[in-house]
Amino acid sequence: MSIPQTTDGTTQLEPLKITPDDPRYLAVIDKRFNKRFAASPDYIRLVSSTEQVMAAVEDAVREGLRLAVTSGGHCLEGFVSDPEVRVIIDVSPMKRIYHDVERSAVAVEAGATVGETFKALFDNWGVVLPLGEYPGIGMGGHVPGGAFGFLCRQLGLAVDYLYAVEVVTVGPDGRAIPVIATREISDPHRELWWAHTGGGAGNFGVVTCYWFRAPGAFGDDPAKLLPRAPESITTFKAEWEWRDIDAASFLQLLRNHGSWCERNSSADSSYASLWTLLEVHRRQFGKIIIRGVSTADADAGRQVDELLAALSEGLPAPGGRELARMSWLEFALDPFPDLFGMPPGGVSVKVKDALLKKRLNDRQVGVAYEHLTRSDLDVMGGMLGFASYGGWVNTVAADATASAQREAILDMACTTGWLDPREEAANLAWVRAFHADLFADSGGVPVPDEACDGAFINHPDTDLADPAFNTSGVPWHTLYYQAGYPRLQLVKARWDPRDVFRHALSIRAA
């Protein structure tokens, strides 16, 4: 446990309490990425230590106030920014990243961001974790959702490296109890560790710290406890003009892309070192973009050329080809600025995700063409995205972690983003109709079957729990957790008997 120090070196046990009249209140409320939702808690607790988390949790429970935890503010749904939440506990002051000699692991406190973690791992030891793509994401909310990123095809998920987690839980009497749960078979708290390897954030308690160590790694040299960072990164981008694409060439492009992913997504593929994103923007945007990252160093240019040749078979070659080489850290701290850059004031977004074991079938590609070229709606931010997946992710057994989806080759998402609240209705209508039509054969949602691996809890979509959108008869938790849900329910009953930690898609106790 870390003991907080004040500037005069004494220990501070009381967490900072921030009320709406304090200028820091708005800073916490406003750090949310998705401006679609807004919170208005009675107060916010800024916590710097496990003891402060315990005090903050006990106060809220004693006062009977609904609480939520925040780290980086990158929740895609309103789990934190929920008007019913009366207390927000913000762990972002807890940012220490250090080598824990006793546990032979690298400790990362839950308030560190993905970017801060990448930087500390790289600068101190030249190592890396396969964390998510956006540096502003908080480790607190990111890791328990499984966490995939640019390096997933060669390194797997971040939770595949999770050795231990510290969680402040709440007992039946309302007392806060800090628990360290490890993946050691002999650990009586092992199930709590397991639940944090894909069970989703905000379910069991407040995470204060993670410890990471690669399976099979040992010793006291932190540079050997995690994978070595890539020698270099090569990014690429190329694009097709929508005006050159009709229904037939659209079908050809998506077949080419999907077949390439089907052929090249095993862990031993020479393309496991290549991660790609196909951004099929709506036609009104004008472009379809393929971009990606290779860690193949001197071989990266050849990899990219081969990919682009395969994708454009029977089509005009994409234009505007860009290739750039840089260090891993330079890339990781500012990946694809043209993709992730946000306008002042931020955006509202809706993401509807699906993990695919196979490429979209021709009917689904026809649906995509129809919705992406619809001109009766003005939805400039609408897009169908395909991030390549699989590779090393799929070498881990489905029940070894709570990240059950270990057969997918693509993470696909129908997304849209807007600036003006008046545009919300049209954007939501478009993205919901698109997703429902794509999965019309399975009740409007990505039911796990031979072509689909369900959905990813780090990209939560509350529509999956709404019978108006999910007519499959398959509950939302099967889409996210498959056979692991009953096990998560037991963990919930054991560690959060009062259901203190809950949101629209939280685990319900067994």
Ligand SMILES: Cc1cc2nc3c(=O)[nH]c(=O)nc-3n(C[C@H](O)[C@H](O)[C@H](O)COP(=O)(O)OP(=O)(O)OC[C@H]3O[C@@H](n4cnc5c(N)ncnc54)[C@H](O)[C@@H]3O)c2cc1C
């Ligand atoms: C632009 C963008 C890019 C993304 N890219 C990826 C990606 O590449 N890969 C990927 O896997 N995911 C990605 N995500 C999803 C992201 O991992 C999740 O939204 C994650 O939950 C965000 O965590 P946070 O701490 O930033 O968010 P917050 O909004 O602070 O919290 C999100 C959830 O986690 C809970 N939580 C936060 N901190 C704690 C804690 N200390 N203890 C317990 N619960 C906590 C909250 O209560 C809430 O339920 C992306 C999201 C965005 C917006």
